[in-house]
Amino acid sequence: MSSYSAPLRDIRFALFDVLDVESSFRHLRFEDAGRETVDAVLDEAARFCDTVLAPLNRVGDEFGVRYDKDDGSVTTAPGFRDAYVQFSDGGWGGLAAPTAYGGMGLPHVLGMPLEEMIDAANLAWGNFPLLSHGAASALLHHGEEWQREVFLTKLVSGEWTGTMCLTEPHCGTDLGLLKTRAEPNGDGTHSITGTKIFITAGEHDLTPNIVHLVLARLPDAPAGSKGISLFIVPKFQVARDGTQGARNALRCGAVEHKMGIHASATCVMNFDGAQGYLIGQPHKGLAAMFTMMNTARIGVGMQGLGLSERAYQNALRYSRERLQSRALSGAKFPGKPADPIIVQPDVRRMLLTCKALIEGGRALSYHAGLQVDIATHGASEAERKQADDLLGFLTPIVKACLTEWGVECTYHALQCYGGHGYIAEHGMEQLARDARITTLYEGTTGIQALDLMGRKTMQLQGAGLKVFLGLVQSFCEEQAGNAALAEFVAPLREKAGEWQALTLSIGKRAMSDPEEIGAAAYDYLFYSGYVALAYWWARSVAAADVSSQPQAFKDAKRETARFYFARLLSRTLAHKAAIDSGPAPLLALDEAAFDA
Numbered sequence: 001m002s003s004y005s006a007p008l009r010d011i012r013f014a015l016f017d018v019l020d021v022e023s024s025f026r027h028l029r030f031e032d033a034g035r036e037t038v039d040a041v042l043d044e045a046a047r048f049c050d051t052v053l054a055p056l057n058r059v060g061d062e063f064g065v066r067y068d069k070d071d072g073s074v075t076t077a078p079g080f081r082d083a084y085v086q087f088s089d090g091g092w093g094g095l096a097a098p099t100a101y102g103g104m105g106l107p108h109v110l111g112m113p114l115e116e117m118i119d120a121a122n123l124a125w126g127n128f129p130l131l132s133h134g135a136a137s138a139l140l141h142h143g144e145e146w147q148r149e150v151f152l153t154k155l156v157s158g159e160w161t162g163t164m165c166l167t168e169p170h171c172g173t174d175l176g177l178l179k180t181r182a183e184p185n186g187d188g189t190h191s192i193t194g195t196k197i198f199i200t201a202g203e204h205d206l207t208p209n210i211v212h213l214v215l216a217r218l219p220d221a222p223a224g225s226k227g228i229s230l231f232i233v234p235k236f237q238v239a240r241d242g243t244q245g246a247r248n249a250l251r252c253g254a255v256e257h258k259m260g261i262h263a264s265a266t267c268v269m270n271f272d273g274a275q276g277y278l279i280g281q282p283h284k285g286l287a288a289m290f291t292m293m294n295t296a297r298i299g300v301g302m303q304g305l306g307l308s309e310r311a312y313q314n315a316l317r318y319s320r321e322r323l324q325s326r327a328l329s330g331a332k333f334p335g336k337p338a339d340p341i342i343v344q345p346d347v348r349r350m351l352l353t354c355k356a357l358i359e360g361g362r363a364l365s366y367h368a369g370l371q372v373d374i375a376t377h378g379a380s381e382a383e384r385k386q387a388d389d390l391l392g393f394l395t396p397i398v399k400a401c402l403t404e405w406g407v408e409c410t411y412h413a414l415q416c417y418g419g420h421g422y423i424a425e426h427g428m429e430q431l432a433r434d435a436r437i438t439t440l441y442e443g444t445t446g447i448q449a450l451d452l453m454g455r456k457t458m459q460l461q462g463a464g465l466k467v468f469l470g471l472v473q474s475f476c477e478e479q480a481g482n483a484a485l486a487e488f489v490a491p492l493r494e495k496a497g498e499w500q501a502l503t504l505s506i507g508k509r510a511m512s513d514p515e516e517i518g519a520a521a522y523d524y525l526f527y528s529g530y531v532a533l534a535y536w537w538a539r540s541v542a543a544a545d546v547s548s549q550p551q552a553f554k555d556a557k558r559e560t561a562r563f564y565f566a567r568l569l570s571r572t573l574a575h576k577a578a579i580d581s582g583p584a585p586l587l588a589l590d591e592a593a594f595d596a
């Protein structure tokens with residue numbers, strides 16, 4: 001079985017040394033988020049994840065969820081319910097929620113390490129509270145006050161969980177196709193009818209009620225995505241004064257059998273005239289849903305990071321213990337029958353790839369999380385807008401890169417085990433199976449790439465990119481006289497210039513050929529992710545050098561950064577070449593000739 005121990009030292013390093021969140025918290029007036037509080041939160045979160053959630057990871061994979069077709073109920077794996085009770089008793093679901101609705105009112109960025117630890121410990125379990133955050137966020141920003149008081153408070157306290165009901169059998173990426181109907185009842189409620197599929201935590205036995213947020217069409221809705229509205233549809237009806245009533249007309253029709261995250265309930269949900277309340281304006285549901293999806297997208301990025309971390313920890317331990325062959329330059333451990341495999345450059349390639357992507361990805365994603373706090377509590381409109389632009393730009397990068405790197409890292413970690421990684425005993429194959437979904441749900445990697453390239457970069461004139469490049473430029477200027485950092489600053493400066501030029505050249509070509517965007521998007525996303533990580537690695541070395549961390553930690557940061565710049569940043573060359581080749585190599589082959 002794979003094990004997990006929360007990497008608190010690196011989490012603290014990312015938060016306090018690299019990001020200097022203490023200054024941000026003072027600036028944003030988070031009076032209760034002093035160092036002692038944050039340390040206590042991290043320690044307690046680590047304890048919960050290491051000792052309660054992590055041991056249930058294998059149990060969940062083996063048990064899955066049990067569906068009873070007679071009553072449509074779903075039973076979760078042994079231990080899941082008790083863990084959920086501990087989670088909600090600890091107030092974890094409301095860590096960053098406003099105190100007005102029962103939350104702790106702590107900075108959103110502290111939810112990032114919490115999510116990372118939960119996902120590393122037990123991704124399938126983490127899916128139950130994950131979507132409550134998204135639902136809470138949609139209610140907070142778009143709900144009426146009574147809806148917040150009745151539903152949001154229950155999601156924040158963890159008494160109920162939330163879902164996101166978007167997908168239908170014929171409608172996944174393209175939500176404009178959705179058919180679920182909402183008929184007004186004339187009393188302020190609506191009757192919702194339709195079938196949603198793949199609904200995470202759609203039915204379970206963890207809480208007495210479940211708050212479904214459902215996309216549906218009103219009778220007068222225009223066609224396409226402009227005719228979608230968002231509704232609150234609880235499993236048990238709830239009156240405006242919060243009183244819980246009869247069972248609503250909805251039911252789980254089946255649970256899916258999946259490649260991974262077996263213990264996460266992926267449900268077909270049938271709504272048969274279920275009572276629901278409209279959230280926000282009619283036909284504006286997609287905007288409200290995007291609030292929910294953005295929260296969830298960053299959350300899914302953390303799933304990729306968490307799984308990478310767990311896989312890496314196990315692969316590292318195994319690579320130190322497994323004795324096979326000798327180092328090519330001669331025995332490194334002559335007293336042993338063979339050297340541990342960690343002496344081999346190829347094994348180091350895999351371990352260092354994981355380490356570099358994880359630690360760089362941690363700084364990148366926590367920084368994105370901090371933008372949520374600045375966008376909400378920034379001192380001026382300009383500061384809030386800048387953070388919002390940056391957050392919008394970073395969200396698809398965090399979601400897609402961290403999840404694709406999660407797949408890569410779990411595969412590298414499995415590979416370090418050789419054949420022992422492929423068999424179930426060590427738990428490495430579970431991590432690889434679990435990681436795969438993260439690149440699919442909440443918008444596939446291809447869709448994140450289009451969001452970054454099309455909406456966030458082209459339509460918004462690169463507003464977020466400009467903010468990010470501004471950060472890179474300031475950092476390079478600050479460090480210009482620091483000889484110890486020159487080996488990182490020079491290539492970073494060069495890549496930042498290339499990134500800007502590349503963006504402009506795609507934009508220019510797209511004016512005469514719209515296919516340029518789709519053809520460039522995937523490679524542009526990863527190009528951006530690798531350059532962004534170069535910035536975070538350069539900053540990590542700079543932060544480590546001036547920190548009070550032990551010398552071995554500082555050296556490890558520098559050597560890992562060297563590995564990153566030498567071996568991973570160079571992936572941008574291939575991405576740039578692919579972008580420069582334009583749409584022709586992708587589109588020239590006639591659709592009918594693919595099997596010619």
Ligand SMILES: Cc1cc2nc3c(=O)[nH]c(=O)nc-3n(C[C@H](O)[C@H](O)[C@H](O)COP(=O)(O)OP(=O)(O)OC[C@H]3O[C@@H](n4cnc5c(N)ncnc54)[C@H](O)[C@@H]3O)c2cc1C
Binds near residue numbers: 172197440
């Ligand atoms: C385990 C699991 C849990 C899920 N949980 C939820 C949930 O809680 N709530 C919910 O509503 N949904 C959920 N989903 C659904 C998930 O979000 C969708 O599966 C996903 O968004 C993709 O939709 P699709 O499967 O219909 O694929 P499609 O939309 O059919 O896409 C198929 C392929 O075509 C590509 N593609 C489609 N359109 C374009 C385009 N315009 N440009 C480029 N490429 C394109 C996609 O990237 C993908 O590779 C879940 C799915 C799974 C498997």
